[in-house]
Amino acid sequence: MSSSSIAIRLENITQRFRVIQERPDTLRELFSKFFRHESSYHDFDAVKNASFEVPKGQMLGLIGRNGSGKSTLLKIVAGVYRPTAGTVQVKGSLAPLIELGAGFHHELTGRENILLNGLLMGYSKHEMGEREQRIIEFAEIGDFIDSPVKQYSSGMYMRLAFSVATEIDPDILLLDEILGVGDAPFQQKCFERIRNFRKAGKTILFVSHSMAEVSEHCDRVIFIERGSIMADGHPDEAIEAYRNSCVPEAVAAH
Amino acid sequence: MIEFVRETYRYRELIWALAMKELKIRYKRSVLGFLWALLNPALLMLVLTLVFSKILRFNLPHYAIFLLSVLLPWTFFSQSLSYAVESIVSNGDLIKKVRVAKLVFPVAAVVSNLINLGLSLIPLALLVPIMRHPFYWTWVYLPVPLLALTLFTLGMTFFFATANVYYRDVSHILQIVLSAWFYLTPIIYSLDFIPTKYQWVFKLNPMIYVINGFRLAVYYGMLPKASSIAASFLCGFISLFIGFAIFRKYQDDFVFYV
Numbered sequence: 346m347s348s349s350s351i352a353i354r355l356e357n358i359t360q361r362f363r364v365i366q367e368r369p370d371t372l373r374e375l376f377s378k379f380f381r382h383e384s385s386y387h388d389f390d391a392v393k394n395a396s397f398e399v400p401k402g403q404m405l406g407l408i409g410r411n412g413s414g415k416s417t418l419l420k421i422v423a424g425v426y427r428p429t430a431g432t433v434q435v436k437g438s439l440a441p442l443i444e445l446g447a448g449f450h451h452e453l454t455g456r457e458n459i460l461l462n463g464l465l466m467g468y469s470k471h472e473m474g475e476r477e478q479r480i481i482e483f484a485e486i487g488d489f490i491d492s493p494v495k496q497y498s499s500g501m502y503m504r505l506a507f508s509v510a511t512e513i514d515p516d517i518l519l520l521d522e523i524l525g526v527g528d529a530p531f532q533q534k535c536f537e538r539i540r541n542f543r544k545a546g547k548t549i550l551f552v553s554h555s556m557a558e559v560s561e562h563c564d565r566v567i568f569i570e571r572g573s574i575m576a577d578g579h580p581d582e583a584i585e586a587y588r589n590s591c592v593p594e595a596v597a598a599h
Numbered sequence: 600m601i602e603f604v605r606e607t608y609r610y611r612e613l614i615w616a617l618a619m620k621e622l623k624i625r626y627k628r629s630v631l632g633f634l635w636a637l638l639n640p641a642l643l644m645l646v647l648t649l650v651f652s653k654i655l656r657f658n659l660p661h662y663a664i665f666l667l668s669v670l671l672p673w674t675f676f677s678q679s680l681s682y683a684v685e686s687i688v689s690n691g692d693l694i695k696k697v698r699v700a701k702l703v704f705p706v707a708a709v710v711s712n713l714i715n716l717g718l719s720l721i722p723l724a725l726l727v728p729i730m731r732h733p734f735y736w737t738w739v740y741l742p743v744p745l746l747a748l749t750l751f752t753l754g755m756t757f758f759f760a761t762a763n764v765y766y767r768d769v770s771h772i773l774q775i776v777l778s779a780w781f782y783l784t785p786i787i788y789s790l791d792f793i794p795t796k797y798q799w800v801f802k803l804n805p806m807i808y809v810i811n812g813f814r815l816a817v818y819y820g821m822l823p824k825a826s827s828i829a830a831s832f833l834c835g836f837i838s839l840f841i842g843f844a845i846f847r848k849y850q851d852d853f854v855f856y857v
Contacts, residue, residue, distance in 0.1 A: 420696075
């Protein structure tokens with residue numbers, strides 16, 4: 346595959362976190378730790394030596410249990426984390442946010458938040474002005490657009506957030522377990538939009554716990570466990586591997 | 600330093616939006632809203648004027664103006680620091696979810712307080728004729744010390760915001776430092792009150808050069824000496840240079856500590 350058709354390339358990515366049992370948050374704790382010569386942390390690799398490429402236009406699903414490293418990978422792609430080791434290459438524009446509505450301020454109105462959110466993601470005021478009307482139309486929240494978002498229901502909040510994230514029209518879209526909220530008609534609309542994104546040849550990274558959604562929409566699925574890629578390929582195979590790995594836990598629970 | 604200018608320019612719209620957000624939220628729940636930005640200093644001036652013209656009498660004419668000419672810039676400095684020290688930590692949720700240039704948060708805190716300072720100069724300009732203090736042409740010189748003060752403040756905010764990410768004690772320590780610093784700086788008094796043999800100690804305080812121009816221009820109607828102006832900008836640039844260098848060195852790791 347020629348390199349021009351690769352949207353995302355991750356090479357030997359390791360993300361190490363220092364897990365601190367009792368983090369010395371204050372100077373007093375720091376001094377007491379220092380004098381007792383205790384090591385109060387251990388290192389933990391949230392992602393271990395992961396490599397993969399995502400071709401342009403592919404919808405890649407990431408599955409795995411809670412804490413397996415899916416969101417960490419997304420954050421590395423988004424540029425929120427600088428990985429401990431390895432290289433990340435991203436070609437094309439990307440909405441660098443991994444949670445819808447991150448950056449919304451509850452005291453500001455929906456309209457004010459559209460602008461602030463866009464600016465946070467690196468778009469200009471002018472660019473957001475052009476998109477504002479379309480964002481409001483897609484969100485369908487009526488007059489609430491001029492109310493502070495703290496008065497929104499969680500569904501309305503997600504509608505606006507999804508609308509902002511997708512209407513800014515990045516080449517690469519990161520979606521982290523986002524479609525659980527919102528009523529059925531809006532979810533339909535979201536998937537309709539995702540299909541349009543795919544038709545337009547855009548790349549999507551999709552983290553979900555709904556195997557039905559993953560197998561319906563993704564071209565390819567990566568299954569992650571404890572920071573390592575366990576399966577990478579056809580959705581059915583990866584989902585099968587994930588299901589098999591879950592069996593012992595299910596049995597143990599009985 | 601060049602990187603600081605470039606980044607600030609690049610994110611100017613975001614910085615402005617964040618600063619306006621801060622002001623909007625500060626005055627949100629009040630009936631008078633934004634008017635408080637003017638009323639606050641005006642009422643403070645009223646109190647100070649009453650206290651110092653009726654109760655405590657100094658040998659300085661129009662003491663309220665003597666005081667306010669540097670108290671307002673000082674308030675900008677201390678408020679900026681108090682806001683900015685928490686700016687990275689309090690935006691931790693955002694930093695963990697969006698890739699965003701970290702410098703926008705402390706800079707926005709300084710900008711919002713700069714707007715407040717600008718607004719508070721309006722009631723001061725009204726007070727001057729009311730107290731029959733001469734209104735000097737040297738007011739037009741104010742942007743110069745304001746620039747030096749802003750540079751100095753930015754450097755300090757970068758330093759304290761960074762330190763506070765790693766040790767949350769910093770925001771508490773800062774409050775003590777600020778109140779000690781307030782009394783060590785000739786704000787409520789004049790440097791002339793200090794015995795000559797101790798003056799050199801006070802002259803080690805960079806704040807002296809940075810705020811000197813405000814009092815000279817507003818109260819005395821004079822311009823500072825060239826050496827004093829040079830010293831104020833030297834302090835401003837050194838502060839910004841060191842503060843931003845430290846901030847830049849650690850900014851990529853903030854996300855792991857907030």
